[in-house]
Amino acid sequence: MIDTIGQASFQRTLFAVFVLFVFGTSGIEVVLEFAAGETLDSMADDLLRLIFSGVVLLVFVRDYLAQQRALADLRGQLEMARGQLARFDTQSQIIARQYRAVMQQQFDAWxxxxxxxxxxxxxxxxxxxxxxxxxxxxxxxxxxxxxxxxxxxxxxxxxxxxxxxxxxxxxxxxxxxxxxx
Incomplete structure:
Protein backbone atom coordinates (compact mmCIF):
# COMPACT_ATOMS: atom_id res chain seq x y z
CA MET A 1 0.00 0.00 0.00
CA ILE A 2 2.84 2.38 0.85
CA ASP A 3 4.37 1.68 -2.58
CA THR A 4 1.03 2.51 -4.22
CA ILE A 5 0.76 5.75 -2.22
CA GLY A 6 4.33 6.64 -3.08
CA GLN A 7 3.76 5.87 -6.74
CA ALA A 8 0.55 7.95 -6.83
CA SER A 9 2.36 10.81 -5.10
CA PHE A 10 5.20 10.57 -7.62
CA GLN A 11 2.73 10.61 -10.51
CA ARG A 12 0.93 13.67 -9.10
CA THR A 13 4.26 15.43 -8.62
CA LEU A 14 5.33 14.57 -12.14
CA PHE A 15 2.03 15.87 -13.53
CA ALA A 16 2.34 19.07 -11.45
CA VAL A 17 5.87 19.61 -12.79
CA PHE A 18 4.56 19.10 -16.32
CA VAL A 19 1.73 21.60 -15.78
CA LEU A 20 4.17 24.06 -14.20
CA PHE A 21 6.47 23.63 -17.22
CA VAL A 22 3.56 24.26 -19.62
CA PHE A 23 2.50 27.27 -17.57
CA GLY A 24 6.04 28.68 -17.51
CA THR A 25 6.76 28.14 -21.20
CA SER A 26 3.33 29.53 -22.17
CA GLY A 27 3.93 32.58 -19.99
CA ILE A 28 7.34 33.19 -21.49
CA GLU A 29 5.97 32.71 -25.00
CA VAL A 30 3.10 35.17 -24.38
CA VAL A 31 5.52 37.78 -22.98
CA LEU A 32 7.98 37.35 -25.87
CA GLU A 33 5.22 37.47 -28.50
CA PHE A 34 3.66 40.52 -26.82
CA ALA A 35 7.08 42.20 -26.72
CA ALA A 36 7.50 41.38 -30.42
CA GLY A 37 4.27 43.28 -31.09
CA GLU A 38 1.99 40.37 -31.93
CA THR A 39 -1.75 40.81 -31.50
CA LEU A 40 -3.86 39.04 -28.90
CA ASP A 41 -5.63 37.16 -31.69
CA SER A 42 -2.37 35.63 -32.88
CA MET A 43 -1.44 34.74 -29.28
CA ALA A 44 -4.85 33.14 -28.51
CA ASP A 45 -3.57 29.57 -28.41
CA ASP A 46 -0.69 30.56 -26.11
CA LEU A 47 -3.05 32.58 -23.88
CA LEU A 48 -5.50 29.66 -23.61
CA ARG A 49 -2.67 27.29 -22.72
CA LEU A 50 -1.44 29.81 -20.11
CA ILE A 51 -4.91 30.27 -18.60
CA PHE A 52 -5.70 26.54 -18.60
CA SER A 53 -2.38 25.55 -17.04
CA GLY A 54 -2.79 28.37 -14.48
CA VAL A 55 -6.23 27.04 -13.49
CA VAL A 56 -4.84 23.51 -13.19
CA LEU A 57 -2.00 24.83 -10.99
CA LEU A 58 -4.50 26.68 -8.78
CA VAL A 59 -6.51 23.46 -8.38
CA PHE A 60 -3.32 21.60 -7.45
CA VAL A 61 -2.35 24.25 -4.89
CA ARG A 62 -5.88 24.28 -3.40
CA ASP A 63 -5.92 20.47 -3.12
CA TYR A 64 -2.40 20.42 -1.69
CA LEU A 65 -3.34 22.95 1.00
CA ALA A 66 -6.53 21.01 1.81
CA GLN A 67 -4.49 17.81 2.11
CA GLN A 68 -1.99 19.53 4.40
CA ARG A 69 -4.83 20.77 6.65
CA ALA A 70 -6.39 17.29 6.70
CA LEU A 71 -3.00 15.76 7.46
CA ALA A 72 -2.47 18.18 10.34
CA ASP A 73 -5.93 17.30 11.69
CA LEU A 74 -5.14 13.58 11.43
CA ARG A 75 -1.82 14.07 13.21
CA GLY A 76 -3.65 15.90 16.01
CA GLN A 77 -6.22 13.12 16.27
CA LEU A 78 -3.45 10.52 16.30
CA GLU A 79 -1.64 12.28 19.12
CA MET A 80 -4.88 12.58 21.09
CA ALA A 81 -5.60 8.86 20.54
CA ARG A 82 -2.06 7.96 21.62
CA GLY A 83 -2.54 9.98 24.81
CA GLN A 84 -5.86 8.28 25.52
CA LEU A 85 -4.34 4.88 24.81
CA ALA A 86 -1.42 5.57 27.14
CA ARG A 87 -3.84 6.58 29.92
CA PHE A 88 -6.00 3.52 29.22
CA ASP A 89 -2.94 1.25 29.17
CA THR A 90 -1.75 2.66 32.50
CA GLN A 91 -5.20 2.20 34.03
CA SER A 92 -5.40 -1.35 32.64
CA GLN A 93 -2.05 -2.22 34.18
CA ILE A 94 -3.16 -0.86 37.56
CA ILE A 95 -6.43 -2.80 37.41
CA ALA A 96 -4.61 -5.97 36.31
CA ARG A 97 -2.16 -5.69 39.21
CA GLN A 98 -5.05 -5.16 41.63
CA TYR A 99 -6.94 -8.15 40.26
CA ARG A 100 -3.83 -10.35 40.39
CA ALA A 101 -3.50 -9.35 44.05
CA VAL A 102 -7.12 -10.39 44.65
CA MET A 103 -6.45 -13.67 42.86
CA GLN A 104 -3.34 -14.24 44.97
CA GLN A 105 -5.37 -13.69 48.14
CA GLN A 106 -7.81 -16.33 46.95
CA PHE A 107 -4.98 -18.70 46.05
CA ASP A 108 -3.63 -18.22 49.57
CA ALA A 109 -7.09 -18.80 51.07
CA TRP A 110 -7.39 -22.05 49.11
Missing part, protein backbone atom coordinates in the same frame (compact mmCIF):
# COMPACT_ATOMS: atom_id res chain seq x y z
CA UNK A 111 -3.81 -22.94 50.12
CA UNK A 112 -2.72 -23.61 46.55
CA UNK A 113 0.87 -24.62 45.91
CA UNK A 114 2.96 -22.57 43.48
CA UNK A 115 2.49 -25.31 40.85
CA UNK A 116 -1.26 -25.31 41.36
CA UNK A 117 -1.32 -21.53 41.02
CA UNK A 118 0.56 -21.79 37.72
CA UNK A 119 -1.92 -24.40 36.50
CA UNK A 120 -4.89 -22.19 37.49
CA UNK A 121 -3.48 -19.19 35.63
CA UNK A 122 -2.86 -21.25 32.50
CA UNK A 123 -6.32 -22.83 32.73
CA UNK A 124 -7.87 -19.38 32.99
CA UNK A 125 -5.93 -18.34 29.89
CA UNK A 126 -7.57 -21.24 28.06
CA UNK A 127 -4.61 -23.57 27.65
CA UNK A 128 -5.28 -27.30 27.38
CA UNK A 129 -3.84 -29.80 29.84
CA UNK A 130 -1.42 -30.93 27.13
CA UNK A 131 -0.25 -27.33 26.47
CA UNK A 132 0.19 -26.70 30.19
CA UNK A 133 2.18 -29.91 30.57
CA UNK A 134 4.42 -28.94 27.68
CA UNK A 135 5.02 -25.43 29.07
CA UNK A 136 5.68 -26.74 32.57
CA UNK A 137 7.80 -29.61 31.23
CA UNK A 138 5.77 -32.22 33.06
CA UNK A 139 3.31 -34.95 32.19
CA UNK A 140 -0.28 -34.25 31.23
CA UNK A 141 -1.41 -36.63 33.99
CA UNK A 142 0.39 -34.46 36.56
CA UNK A 143 -1.39 -31.34 35.29
CA UNK A 144 -4.75 -33.13 35.44
CA UNK A 145 -4.05 -34.18 39.05
CA UNK A 146 -3.06 -30.62 39.98
CA UNK A 147 -6.22 -29.28 38.31
CA UNK A 148 -8.36 -31.80 40.23
CA UNK A 149 -6.67 -30.75 43.46
CA UNK A 150 -7.40 -27.08 42.65
CA UNK A 151 -11.05 -27.86 41.87
CA UNK A 152 -11.39 -29.67 45.20
CA UNK A 153 -9.71 -26.89 47.21
CA UNK A 154 -11.82 -24.25 45.43
CA UNK A 155 -15.03 -26.17 45.80
CA UNK A 156 -15.73 -26.23 42.06
CA UNK A 157 -16.26 -29.11 39.69
CA UNK A 158 -14.59 -27.97 36.48
CA UNK A 159 -12.42 -25.46 34.69
CA UNK A 160 -15.56 -23.58 33.64
CA UNK A 161 -16.74 -23.22 37.23
CA UNK A 162 -13.25 -22.12 38.27
CA UNK A 163 -13.21 -19.42 35.57
CA UNK A 164 -16.74 -18.37 36.50
CA UNK A 165 -15.66 -18.07 40.13
CA UNK A 166 -13.04 -15.48 39.21
CA UNK A 167 -15.04 -13.64 36.55
CA UNK A 168 -18.22 -13.43 38.61
CA UNK A 169 -16.51 -10.85 40.82
CA UNK A 170 -15.54 -8.81 37.75
CA UNK A 171 -19.08 -8.70 36.44
CA UNK A 172 -20.49 -7.50 39.74
CA UNK A 173 -23.98 -7.66 41.19
CA UNK A 174 -25.76 -5.86 38.33
CA UNK A 175 -25.37 -9.02 36.25
CA UNK A 176 -26.66 -11.39 38.93
CA UNK A 177 -30.02 -12.74 38.00
CA UNK A 178 -32.46 -15.39 39.05
CA UNK A 179 -32.96 -18.25 36.64
CA UNK A 180 -36.67 -18.77 36.21
CA UNK A 181 -37.93 -22.32 36.00
Missing amino acids: RLTASEQDVVLMLLKGLSFREIAKLRETREKTVRQQASSVYQKAGVGSRTELAAWFFDDLLGPQFDHQVST
Whole structure:
Protein backbone atom coordinates (compact mmCIF):
# COMPACT_ATOMS: atom_id res chain seq x y z
CA MET A 1 0.00 0.00 0.00
CA ILE A 2 2.84 2.38 0.85
CA ASP A 3 4.37 1.68 -2.58
CA THR A 4 1.03 2.51 -4.22
CA ILE A 5 0.76 5.75 -2.22
CA GLY A 6 4.33 6.64 -3.08
CA GLN A 7 3.76 5.87 -6.74
CA ALA A 8 0.55 7.95 -6.83
CA SER A 9 2.36 10.81 -5.10
CA PHE A 10 5.20 10.57 -7.62
CA GLN A 11 2.73 10.61 -10.51
CA ARG A 12 0.93 13.67 -9.10
CA THR A 13 4.26 15.43 -8.62
CA LEU A 14 5.33 14.57 -12.14
CA PHE A 15 2.03 15.87 -13.53
CA ALA A 16 2.34 19.07 -11.45
CA VAL A 17 5.87 19.61 -12.79
CA PHE A 18 4.56 19.10 -16.32
CA VAL A 19 1.73 21.60 -15.78
CA LEU A 20 4.17 24.06 -14.20
CA PHE A 21 6.47 23.63 -17.22
CA VAL A 22 3.56 24.26 -19.62
CA PHE A 23 2.50 27.27 -17.57
CA GLY A 24 6.04 28.68 -17.51
CA THR A 25 6.76 28.14 -21.20
CA SER A 26 3.33 29.53 -22.17
CA GLY A 27 3.93 32.58 -19.99
CA ILE A 28 7.34 33.19 -21.49
CA GLU A 29 5.97 32.71 -25.00
CA VAL A 30 3.10 35.17 -24.38
CA VAL A 31 5.52 37.78 -22.98
CA LEU A 32 7.98 37.35 -25.87
CA GLU A 33 5.22 37.47 -28.50
CA PHE A 34 3.66 40.52 -26.82
CA ALA A 35 7.08 42.20 -26.72
CA ALA A 36 7.50 41.38 -30.42
CA GLY A 37 4.27 43.28 -31.09
CA GLU A 38 1.99 40.37 -31.93
CA THR A 39 -1.75 40.81 -31.50
CA LEU A 40 -3.86 39.04 -28.90
CA ASP A 41 -5.63 37.16 -31.69
CA SER A 42 -2.37 35.63 -32.88
CA MET A 43 -1.44 34.74 -29.28
CA ALA A 44 -4.85 33.14 -28.51
CA ASP A 45 -3.57 29.57 -28.41
CA ASP A 46 -0.69 30.56 -26.11
CA LEU A 47 -3.05 32.58 -23.88
CA LEU A 48 -5.50 29.66 -23.61
CA ARG A 49 -2.67 27.29 -22.72
CA LEU A 50 -1.44 29.81 -20.11
CA ILE A 51 -4.91 30.27 -18.60
CA PHE A 52 -5.70 26.54 -18.60
CA SER A 53 -2.38 25.55 -17.04
CA GLY A 54 -2.79 28.37 -14.48
CA VAL A 55 -6.23 27.04 -13.49
CA VAL A 56 -4.84 23.51 -13.19
CA LEU A 57 -2.00 24.83 -10.99
CA LEU A 58 -4.50 26.68 -8.78
CA VAL A 59 -6.51 23.46 -8.38
CA PHE A 60 -3.32 21.60 -7.45
CA VAL A 61 -2.35 24.25 -4.89
CA ARG A 62 -5.88 24.28 -3.40
CA ASP A 63 -5.92 20.47 -3.12
CA TYR A 64 -2.40 20.42 -1.69
CA LEU A 65 -3.34 22.95 1.00
CA ALA A 66 -6.53 21.01 1.81
CA GLN A 67 -4.49 17.81 2.11
CA GLN A 68 -1.99 19.53 4.40
CA ARG A 69 -4.83 20.77 6.65
CA ALA A 70 -6.39 17.29 6.70
CA LEU A 71 -3.00 15.76 7.46
CA ALA A 72 -2.47 18.18 10.34
CA ASP A 73 -5.93 17.30 11.69
CA LEU A 74 -5.14 13.58 11.43
CA ARG A 75 -1.82 14.07 13.21
CA GLY A 76 -3.65 15.90 16.01
CA GLN A 77 -6.22 13.12 16.27
CA LEU A 78 -3.45 10.52 16.30
CA GLU A 79 -1.64 12.28 19.12
CA MET A 80 -4.88 12.58 21.09
CA ALA A 81 -5.60 8.86 20.54
CA ARG A 82 -2.06 7.96 21.62
CA GLY A 83 -2.54 9.98 24.81
CA GLN A 84 -5.86 8.28 25.52
CA LEU A 85 -4.34 4.88 24.81
CA ALA A 86 -1.42 5.57 27.14
CA ARG A 87 -3.84 6.58 29.92
CA PHE A 88 -6.00 3.52 29.22
CA ASP A 89 -2.94 1.25 29.17
CA THR A 90 -1.75 2.66 32.50
CA GLN A 91 -5.20 2.20 34.03
CA SER A 92 -5.40 -1.35 32.64
CA GLN A 93 -2.05 -2.22 34.18
CA ILE A 94 -3.16 -0.86 37.56
CA ILE A 95 -6.43 -2.80 37.41
CA ALA A 96 -4.61 -5.97 36.31
CA ARG A 97 -2.16 -5.69 39.21
CA GLN A 98 -5.05 -5.16 41.63
CA TYR A 99 -6.94 -8.15 40.26
CA ARG A 100 -3.83 -10.35 40.39
CA ALA A 101 -3.50 -9.35 44.05
CA VAL A 102 -7.12 -10.39 44.65
CA MET A 103 -6.45 -13.67 42.86
CA GLN A 104 -3.34 -14.24 44.97
CA GLN A 105 -5.37 -13.69 48.14
CA GLN A 106 -7.81 -16.33 46.95
CA PHE A 107 -4.98 -18.70 46.05
CA ASP A 108 -3.63 -18.22 49.57
CA ALA A 109 -7.09 -18.80 51.07
CA TRP A 110 -7.39 -22.05 49.11
CA ARG A 111 -3.81 -22.94 50.12
CA LEU A 112 -2.72 -23.61 46.55
CA THR A 113 0.87 -24.62 45.91
CA ALA A 114 2.96 -22.57 43.48
CA SER A 115 2.49 -25.31 40.85
CA GLU A 116 -1.26 -25.31 41.36
CA GLN A 117 -1.32 -21.53 41.02
CA ASP A 118 0.56 -21.79 37.72
CA VAL A 119 -1.92 -24.40 36.50
CA VAL A 120 -4.89 -22.19 37.49
CA LEU A 121 -3.48 -19.19 35.63
CA MET A 122 -2.86 -21.25 32.50
CA LEU A 123 -6.32 -22.83 32.73
CA LEU A 124 -7.87 -19.38 32.99
CA LYS A 125 -5.93 -18.34 29.89
CA GLY A 126 -7.57 -21.24 28.06
CA LEU A 127 -4.61 -23.57 27.65
CA SER A 128 -5.28 -27.30 27.38
CA PHE A 129 -3.84 -29.80 29.84
CA ARG A 130 -1.42 -30.93 27.13
CA GLU A 131 -0.25 -27.33 26.47
CA ILE A 132 0.19 -26.70 30.19
CA ALA A 133 2.18 -29.91 30.57
CA LYS A 134 4.42 -28.94 27.68
CA LEU A 135 5.02 -25.43 29.07
CA ARG A 136 5.68 -26.74 32.57
CA GLU A 137 7.80 -29.61 31.23
CA THR A 138 5.77 -32.22 33.06
CA ARG A 139 3.31 -34.95 32.19
CA GLU A 140 -0.28 -34.25 31.23
CA LYS A 141 -1.41 -36.63 33.99
CA THR A 142 0.39 -34.46 36.56
CA VAL A 143 -1.39 -31.34 35.29
CA ARG A 144 -4.75 -33.13 35.44
CA GLN A 145 -4.05 -34.18 39.05
CA GLN A 146 -3.06 -30.62 39.98
CA ALA A 147 -6.22 -29.28 38.31
CA SER A 148 -8.36 -31.80 40.23
CA SER A 149 -6.67 -30.75 43.46
CA VAL A 150 -7.40 -27.08 42.65
CA TYR A 151 -11.05 -27.86 41.87
CA GLN A 152 -11.39 -29.67 45.20
CA LYS A 153 -9.71 -26.89 47.21
CA ALA A 154 -11.82 -24.25 45.43
CA GLY A 155 -15.03 -26.17 45.80
CA VAL A 156 -15.73 -26.23 42.06
CA GLY A 157 -16.26 -29.11 39.69
CA SER A 158 -14.59 -27.97 36.48
CA ARG A 159 -12.42 -25.46 34.69
CA THR A 160 -15.56 -23.58 33.64
CA GLU A 161 -16.74 -23.22 37.23
CA LEU A 162 -13.25 -22.12 38.27
CA ALA A 163 -13.21 -19.42 35.57
CA ALA A 164 -16.74 -18.37 36.50
CA TRP A 165 -15.66 -18.07 40.13
CA PHE A 166 -13.04 -15.48 39.21
CA PHE A 167 -15.04 -13.64 36.55
CA ASP A 168 -18.22 -13.43 38.61
CA ASP A 169 -16.51 -10.85 40.82
CA LEU A 170 -15.54 -8.81 37.75
CA LEU A 171 -19.08 -8.70 36.44
CA GLY A 172 -20.49 -7.50 39.74
CA PRO A 173 -23.98 -7.66 41.19
CA GLN A 174 -25.76 -5.86 38.33
CA PHE A 175 -25.37 -9.02 36.25
CA ASP A 176 -26.66 -11.39 38.93
CA HIS A 177 -30.02 -12.74 38.00
CA GLN A 178 -32.46 -15.39 39.05
CA VAL A 179 -32.96 -18.25 36.64
CA SER A 180 -36.67 -18.77 36.21
CA THR A 181 -37.93 -22.32 36.00
